[in-house]
Amino acid sequence: MSEKGGSLLLAEFDAKFPYDYSAGRYASYFLKQLKDHKRIMGIRCPKCQKVFVPPRPACGYCFVRNTEWVDMGDEGTLWGYTIVQFPFLDPMTGVERPIPYGYGFIELKGATTRLQHFVTAADLNKLRIGMRMKAVFREERKGNLADILYFKAIEE
Amino acid sequence: MDNWLEGLEPIVDHQDLKVPYRYSMGAITSKFFIEIRDHKKILGIKCPQCNVVFVPPRSTCGRCFSLLKEWVEVSNRGTLQTYTVVHYPTPVQPVPPPLIYGIIKLDGADTGLAHLISETDYERLSIGMRVEAVFKEERAGNMLDIKYFKSI
Numbered sequence: 119m120s121e122k123g124g125s126l127l128l129a130e131f132d133a134k135f136p137y138d139y140s141a142g143r144y145a146s147y148f149l150k151q152l153k154d155h156k157r158i159m160g161i162r163c164p165k166c167q168k169v170f171v172p173p174r175p176a177c178g179y180c181f182v183r184n185t186e187w188v189d190m191g192d193e194g195t196l197w198g199y200t201i202v203q204f205p206f207l208d209p210m211t212g213v214e215r216p217i218p219y220g221y222g223f224i225e226l227k228g229a230t231t232r233l234q235h236f237v238t239a240a241d242l243n244k245l246r247i248g249m250r251m252k253a254v255f256r257e258e259r260k261g262n263l264a265d266i267l268y269f270k271a272i273e274e
Numbered sequence: 275m276d277n278w279l280e281g282l283e284p285i286v287d288h289q290d291l292k293v294p295y296r297y298s299m300g301a302i303t304s305k306f307f308i309e310i311r312d313h314k315k316i317l318g319i320k321c322p323q324c325n326v327v328f329v330p331p332r333s334t335c336g337r338c339f340s341l342l343k344e345w346v347e348v349s350n351r352g353t354l355q356t357y358t359v360v361h362y363p364t365p366v367q368p369v370p371p372p373l374i375y376g377i378i379k380l381d382g383a384d385t386g387l388a389h390l391i392s393e394t395d396y397e398r399l400s401i402g403m404r405v406e407a408v409f410k411e412e413r414a415g416n417m418l419d420i421k422y423f424k425s426i
Contacts, residue, residue: 135366137288139286146284
């Protein structure tokens with residue numbers, strides 16, 4: 119806590135912010151399907167047919183209620199990414215994720231929107247936009263987005 | 275149409291955000307805590323122009339902007355200026371509720387020090403009540419080296 123004997127003190131501590139996130143009905147269903155069946159669910163607008171992943175209660179384009187759930191499968195396309203080289207605290211866990219790692223947008227097959235998640239490949243430097251990606255799930259799933267560990271590039 | 279809602283349990287995800295933090299206390303606050311840590315003495319600092327004694331000490335007078343250098347020892351007893359009783363638990367409180375936060379004007383000081391009040395029946399709290407600092411056995415050089423103030 120402080121340097122004994124010195125005339126200047128330094129306090130070191132962890133400020134803790136425990137946090138309960140109420141997912142709501144749509145995200146609860148999404149997370150439940152993810153946890154129980156490793157299914158990534160999207161939702162389709164009955165009017166414009168756009169498919170939203172992650173799901174949202176209303177279509178942002180036509181302002182109608184989304185009702186039709188769609189199983190998106192676990193494959194998609196890398197739409198954009200970055201390689202993180204600077205370590206920082208993961209707000210979900212409070213610990214640093216080891217660097218380097220990839221973070222990107224994945225367009226699941228049939229989806230209108232893109233899902234943000236960790237992305238990886240056998241060689242991280244060979245990640246490219248347009249690559250086909252596959253979700254890798256956590257063994258013991260807990261009903262949060264980290265039940266998907268990351269999306270990994272499919273080796274061609 | 276909405277049968278997916280049947281039996282759906284709402285999910286509440288618990289997360290723990292932690293922010294590691296280093297606070298450099300500076301010369302004035304360091305001396306204040308070192309005296310408490312090593313000698314259980316509470317120091318204030320006196321303004322040469324308006325004679326106000328600040329506890330906790332600060333480097334400049336907020337009223338006349340004089341630089342403050344004159345240390346004075348104040349009593350570990352004082353008067354409760356105001357207080358609140360906290361019944362609502364949150365995970366970031368220093369002690370479990372019910373807990374009392376008070377502002378204490380120590381004898382010899384002109385400003386109030388915010389701290390915990392304990393060993394006191396909260397229904398008998400009153401403004402103007404006399405209180406005394408209780409020091410921790412193992413002191414580390416921070417505000418909780420004073421465990422709390424108790425009624426005399």
